[in-house]
Amino acid sequence: MDEGKLKGKKVAILTSEMYEDLELWYPYFRMKEEGAEVEVVSMIESPLEVMGRHYYPLKTDKSVEEARAGDYQALIVPGGYAPDMLRRSEEVLDLVRAICEAGKPVGALCQGSMVLAAAGVLKGKKASAKVPVQKEIEKSSRVPQEIKWQDQDLTVDGNIITARTKQALPDFSRALLQMLSRKFSPR
Amino acid sequence: MDEGKLKGKKVAILTSEMYEDLELWYPYFRMKEEGAEVEVVSMIESPLEVMGRHYYPLKTDKSVEEARAGDYQALIVPGGYAPDMLRRSEEVLDLVRAICEAGKPVGALCQGSMVLAAAGVLKGKKASAKVPVQKEIEKSSRVPQEIKWQDQDLTVDGNIITARTKQALPDFSRALLQMLSRKFSPR
Numbered sequence A, B: 001m002d003e004g005k006l007k008g009k010k011v012a013i014l015t016s017e018m019y020e021d022l023e024l025w026y027p028y029f030r031m032k033e034e035g036a037e038v039e040v041v042s043m044i045e046s047p048l049e050v051m052g053r054h055y056y057p058l059k060t061d062k063s064v065e066e067a068r069a070g071d072y073q074a075l076i077v078p079g080g081y082a083p084d085m086l087r088r089s090e091e092v093l094d095l096v097r098a099i100c101e102a103g104k105p106v107g108a109l110c111q112g113s114m115v116l117a118a119a120g121v122l123k124g125k126k127a128s129a130k131v132p133v134q135k136e137i138e139k140s141s142r143v144p145q146e147i148k149w150q151d152q153d154l155t156v157d158g159n160i161i162t163a164r165t166k167q168a169l170p171d172f173s174r175a176l177l178q179m180l181s182r183k184f185s186p187r
Helices: A021-033 A082-086 A090-101 A110-119 A131-140 A166-184 B021-033 B082-086 B090-101 B110-119 B131-140 B166-184
Strands: A010-014 A037-042 A049-051 A057-059 A074-077 A106-109 A126-128 A148-150 A154-157 A160-163 B010-014 B037-042 B049-051 B057-059 B074-077 B106-109 B126-128 B148-150 B154-157 B160-163
Touching: A010 A021, A010 A090, A021 A037, A021 A166, A021 B021, A021 B166, A074 A090, A074 A110, A074 A166, A082 A110, A090 A106, A090 A110, A106 A110, A106 A166, A110 A131, A110 A160, A126 A154, A154 A166, A160 A166, A166 B021, B010 B021, B010 B090, B021 B037, B021 B074, B021 B166, B074 B090, B074 B110, B074 B166, B082 B110, B090 B106, B090 B110, B106 B110, B106 B166, B110 B131, B110 B160, B126 B154, B154 B166, B160 B166
Parallel strands: A010 A037, A010 A074, A074 A106, A106 A160, A126 A148, A126 A160, B010 B037, B010 B074, B074 B106, B106 B160, B126 B148, B126 B160
Antiparallel strands: A049 A057, A154 A160, B049 B057, B154 B160
């Protein structure tokens, strides 16, 4: 088996209070399984314990002010209620833009796409979200943008991966790992 | 990437009320990521919704009376409080023994080992568990047995994989997939 494919690489998970528990923890352990270092970046002074919307406790590693885009090879934004807070922070949006515009893989699950939309990086892109989330994003977005919504579980457009619900977690993770190994494998 | 390595294979996850949420859901999605079919087997008439000890809801697929050992290529027993109920059911212990004695991979996380011990399959084996769990297992076990406790996150002894805590989920999953692909890959 392909052990430690992501050894030496660092992945940021951007979240806050009321994150969607499985949408955070599945990619968290999955990236670790491939040997990556994972840092949980939040708006809150870290380390601090935040709660999932299903009350799974999580220790954050870094505040967004401390996080440097250049340190990460990929960014993951889980869903839940956290994205609705994250999208209001300029520092959050700067970090998302910096990682995304460097062409690094950026993945969002469910409401996580709200943060990408607020950062403006979904402009003109194809993306997956449930219809109520699409509507929330269109109402909340400060940047006018045409997002080409796809009626499917997972969408990959350039370096952006969006998943409609947690049922897409296996496909999401497969797509993200494929993208990361295309970019970083030694071949 | 090695997609769908477990296509056509079925994995049973044996659990009940108050399962440890991540110890169930990480292997659940991970096996699906490799293309396996996953069935959640419980003592309760299924389908039914049970709750994790962190209150993540889960739909069970089958009761243990309906489950047939021959249908599964591997068995996973997550921790939480569920194992303390599972170990009291003769049908549960029969299923564990049947899968284990067929030489198929059997993995337990944290308190999950309690079910393996009650089924007698840890007799004389090396296994990982936290000290309080070791003591619980020794007290609760109906079968007198010498378990060779290992002071490490993960232990593999024959076809049995035991993980001390959820922190070992990445290693647990790597070990289980290695074992499954040794047995079932077409090479």
